[in-house]
Amino acid sequence: MRKRPWQLARLVGAVVVGAALAACARKPAAPREVRVLTDRTEAHVAPLFAEFERATGVHVVPVYLDKGLVARLESRPTEADLVVTKDADLLEIARKKGLLQPLDSEKVREAVPARFREPSGAYFSDAYRARAIFYSRERVKPEELSTYEALAEPKWKGRVCIRSGYHDYNLSLFGQMIEAYGAERTRAFVKGLRRNLARPPQGDDRGQARAIFEKTCDVAIANSYYMGIMLSSAEQRAWGEASAVFFPDQQQGGTFILRSGLALTKATGATDAAKALLERLVQPDVQDRIAAMTFAYPVAGKAPLSEVNQHLGEGQPEVARGVFRVREIPLDAIAARRDEVVRMLDEARFDQP
């Protein structure tokens, strides 16, 4: 009788080891499977993958990462066929490290304008969004806002919210600023913004809109598409309704944007299936779905701006029915500034209380 627990333990152990070994075993290369490494929000891309699966029978197997997309790709360049990222700057870094292979696709070339394609075909963008200013409808008038740099002025002391400076979105924004304004002006802006924060940087972009709703701050830097996402959610609608979106720098070259991106990895063993998925994602009907679902601006869609996006930038004379002036900074230039931005943030002790 005393042996029973041990026999049971042995049995359980054997089952666990066997199952784990089975799970660990590398699957043979399956042409009907595409492995996707992505740092995008699951809810935004999973429906697109599911639709591709239904249409083609090719199984899409994603892994959703939080941080370290390039580090993982660099460490294990053979495990994924595709990279789908919220921030195409990362693809430029991956390209420089030799982790991507050029995509030769007439369909992609036809659908995606040249400015959203890397010249050698290493990657392309499927959509973009503005790194905008959210402001309280109740406590701020749009006339009070103008540029990103103005948020560093003393009048905004204790009134600004932003997510971690080290997040990819802000690394990209500050990198673009260095390219557009120069290092010294950007450094001054980062320090000034840090001084004006209502609280240490935290949360995601929706968290900043929530902070405006909760009156923790009056303005925040966040991506434009979160407005549509929040207004589509019963629980987050109040956060969205409390804010409005302002496109900064409309008289100084345009608002900075963030581009999502896609690329084939160098080691993909399922090139045809992966290529088919990439081509599918830039077809007009899918691009329109991306726009409707994520409220990002597709690079190749035919549908007009969504109702929500048409109302962004209201009160700005330069913005007509949501159409704003974009300032495009080349991705290679932004990626090259990444380390410099991190050092600036360290110097400003940006994320510290």
Added chain:
Amino acid sequence: VRAGAAIAAAILGLPIATIAIRAVGPGGLDALGHLAQTALPGELAVGALVAIGASALAALLALGGLASSIHDFPGRALLDRLALLPMLVPSWYLALVARELGAARGLAWLVLVLGVSGAPLVHLVVGAALRAVPSAYGDVLRLAGRSRAAAWHLAPLAFPALGATIALVALAAWADAPSARVLGVRTATVSALDQWSAREDASVGALLGLAVALPSLLVGFVALGRVARLGAGDDARASHERGVRVPLEGPRALLPWLLALPQLALGVVVPGAAIGAWTMARMPRVDLGTLGADAARTILVAGAGTLLAGLLALPIVHAIALAGRGARVAARLALLPFALPTVVLAVAVLWMTPGTSPVLAALADGVAPLVFAFGVHGAAVFVGAGLAALERAARGHVAVLRLVGRAGLGSFVAHLRPALGPSLGAAAAFVFLQALDDVSLSIVLAPFGAPSVAARVFQLAQVERVRDTAVWMTVLALLGVYPLVTLARLGESDSRR
């Protein structure tokens, strides 16, 4: 025997060696120098404050457990079980609940959350140490008319356990990254994660990871060694009757409950009510198929990691029993990966399994790296538990095994099963619980198409959808019930042995 222990210790030392090798890069020292002049001192100070604050708070909150370990009062067993319930909810989820309910942010909230999360461990270990006190102590106190002050007189006997466990809670708080990120606190560990992901030069992340790991390695080296020897005092070994039971009557019977009230309110009632209410509201919308698959996979990976941890630890425990002092160095080395912050361990394992080699790529595919990481991280707990069990086993037992030529690992385990079984069982339950709750390893090393329950909850909650994660969180908590009950039961019986 020594070779087996050496191989196991070498495997356990691989992550730290990998980090150390990666730290030698062109940009690493330069970046660390820059960080040392700018953000790092502040981040280290915040990390230290969190560690000190959380461990002190955990000790305070566990006072009820201390009282319940040496007194008899109505509902004592219930209080002991309730006090452990916060172990079912990861600290980062407590942080999410606090943020969702009260817009909690900042250092004070992080200390509170990590203190509440750490208190059950203090309760468990200190309780076990006090239950190991010979019952004769109670008779002496009664004869001396000091029964009313029993807690005061017996508390010093729990100080070694208290000190070691507080150090462990401090270690966990220092190494924490998910809760700090949820509450917007920039500790040195969070900074290490950011620098690794933001900079192109891997040596910067490695060097900072090493810098963050050093204090925890030192604390872990001392604290885990102490935990390994807990309950091994000569007085305790000489006694056949363990456990002082001083009855509390009348209004005094409420005292342990009153002392435990803050911990029960913050760690059980508030999060339990919130998660319960959100679960009821979301239940109809949940895809049960996905949930079931996630749960099954989580059990499998956590179970395999726990098993690997035990397999890596057994040769070391075996060697210590037979080879003595020399093998103790291996044991100390085996403790180190547990002290390594899991975000640093995750990056180390990622680097250890490069896809550039077809053999390593095959090994690194699927859940293997994650299982390896859980195994390496949890082995220290098994080593500690094994050493504690050895201390309690009859000293001559191992010598006889050697004399009759039955000193192999199989015979060793078979003959010392009564002593090793409960300790290793409790260790397995603890390691399994930790693997269930993990997000740092599970997200960095996530296998394709196979997220764990905790990883799915954390990633969904990151986009401000905390309430939508409640059903998954409930399942995660339920998965931990059996291991927690086992841990409590074995811990109790082990301390009485």
